[in-house]
Amino acid sequence: MTELLPAFSLRHPTSIEEAIAIHGSAPDARYVAGGTDLIVNLRRGIGDPETLVSLNRIEDFQNIADGKDGGLVIGAGVTIANLANDVTIRTRYPALRVAAGEIAGPGHRETGTVGGNLCLDTRCVFYNQSQWWREANHFCLKHQGEICHVAPKGDFCHAAFSGDLAPVFLVLDAEIEIAGPDGTRREPLSALYTGDGMDHLTLKPGELLTGIHVPANTPPAAYEKHRVRGAIDFPLAGVAVALTKDGDKVKTLKIAVTGTNTSPFLVEGLEAFTGSTLGEDDQAKLADIVQKQVSPMKTTLVQPFGRRRIAGAMARRQAVSLLAGG
Ligand SMILES: Cc1cc2nc3c(=O)[nH]c(=O)nc-3n(C[C@H](O)[C@H](O)[C@H](O)COP(=O)(O)OP(=O)(O)OC[C@H]3O[C@@H](n4cnc5c(N)ncnc54)[C@H](O)[C@@H]3O)c2cc1C
Numbered sequence: 001m002t003e004l005l006p007a008f009s010l011r012h013p014t015s016i017e018e019a020i021a022i023h024g025s026a027p028d029a030r031y032v033a034g035g036t037d038l039i040v041n042l043r044r045g046i047g048d049p050e051t052l053v054s055l056n057r058i059e060d061f062q063n064i065a066d067g068k069d070g071g072l073v074i075g076a077g078v079t080i081a082n083l084a085n086d087v088t089i090r091t092r093y094p095a096l097r098v099a100a101g102e103i104a105g106p107g108h109r110e111t112g113t114v115g116g117n118l119c120l121d122t123r124c125v126f127y128n129q130s131q132w133w134r135e136a137n138h139f140c141l142k143h144q145g146e147i148c149h150v151a152p153k154g155d156f157c158h159a160a161f162s163g164d165l166a167p168v169f170l171v172l173d174a175e176i177e178i179a180g181p182d183g184t185r186r187e188p189l190s191a192l193y194t195g196d197g198m199d200h201l202t203l204k205p206g207e208l209l210t211g212i213h214v215p216a217n218t219p220p221a222a223y224e225k226h227r228v229r230g231a232i233d234f235p236l237a238g239v240a241v242a243l244t245k246d247g248d249k250v251k252t253l254k255i256a257v258t259g260t261n262t263s264p265f266l267v268e269g270l271e272a273f274t275g276s277t278l279g280e281d282d283q284a285k286l287a288d289i290v291q292k293q294v295s296p297m298k299t300t301l302v303q304p305f306g307r308r309r310i311a312g313a314m315a316r317r318q319a320v321s322l323l324a325g326g
């Protein structure tokens with residue numbers, strides 16, 4: 001008989017310390033927040049942990065509070081819906097609201113969390129399938145199999161990171177706070193990702209994300225995603241742009257992309273646009289720079305070439321719009 005879910009014991013710690021202790025006492029334990037990603041995978045036979053450590057009853061985990069440096073500290077357990085509806089987020093960081101409002105469907109946003117979104121498993125059309133489908137296709141390198149169906153000659157997993165919030169946090173220079181058996185640390189969000197679709201987070205065993213620090217004076221920013229179904233879907237490409245200006249010229253420009261590579265990433269080489277009015281030639285150059293650093297593989301049913309061009313076009317459009325002041 002097919003089981004809906006593997007058997008596991010669900011623990012409900014009320015503090016971070018207790019969560020880490022429980023995780024440490026059960027070797028294959030997994031943290032679970034909203035469960036909108038993890039539980040779906042477990043139902044598909046991806047993973048079989050004996051213990052799930054719920055983060056939902058941890059005090060302060062669900063708060064959005066003022067940071068010591070004038071910025072904001074967003075608890076990792078804040079739901080996507082609460083993030084999108086928070087008045088401070090809506091007024092001070094509207095790009096975060098846009099990205100949050102476009103994640104999954106309303107029910108997912110009520111339970112899915114910011115921490116879960118940043119730690120989302122990577123995705124691939126050969127991986128996000130039922131057990132019988134994957135078994136019929138001899139599984140794949142990322143789980144239970146021996147070859148990658150996307151790049152069969154290699155030993156690397158190209159599954160794409162597809163969380164919507166990460167690119168916005170990246171262009172806003174957000175930092176994450178991590179707690180674990182060896183204490184706490186704070187680091188740039190970019191340090192969370194390894195670049196390997198198989199094991200995509202740098203978190204050590206037992207470590208968890210506790211909060212995200214967003215600085216006080218962030219530049220105007222925007223987020224746009226492209227997806228197959230407008231009502232509910234992961235990004236085939238998602239682009240965040242932050243831009244400051246000096247008169248009608250670019251002063252600083254940051255672009256980050258999700259949905260295409262194994263990690264969300266900041267586009268490099270954008271200093272070249274300082275002082276630019278983003279005329280036609282520079283717009284074409286900008287789109288080209290983005291396209292060259294975006295490297296989607298055949299991990300979705302949509303062709304990589306199209307996703308690359310779309311990412312470039314979205315970056316160009318948003319940069320022009322922000323420079324025009326909109
Ligand atoms: C139909 C559908 C559509 C979706 N569409 C989108 C979409 O468009 N965009 C998008 O971004 N996502 C989408 N998602 C994925 C998901 O709903 C969201 O990304 C959500 O924010 C995940 O949060 P969660 O709390 O439910 O994560 P969980 O499922 O609880 O956890 C996800 C992973 O993160 C780990 N984790 C959770 N919290 C922490 C923490 N604090 N520290 C360390 N590890 C942690 C878990 O162990 C697990 O590995 C979709 C999901 C479904 C089912």
Ligand code: SF4
Pocket residue numbers: 123124125126127140141142143147148149150151156157158159197299
């Ligand atoms: S990229 Fe390859 S190894 Fe990774 S999930 Fe897809 S098929 Fe599996």
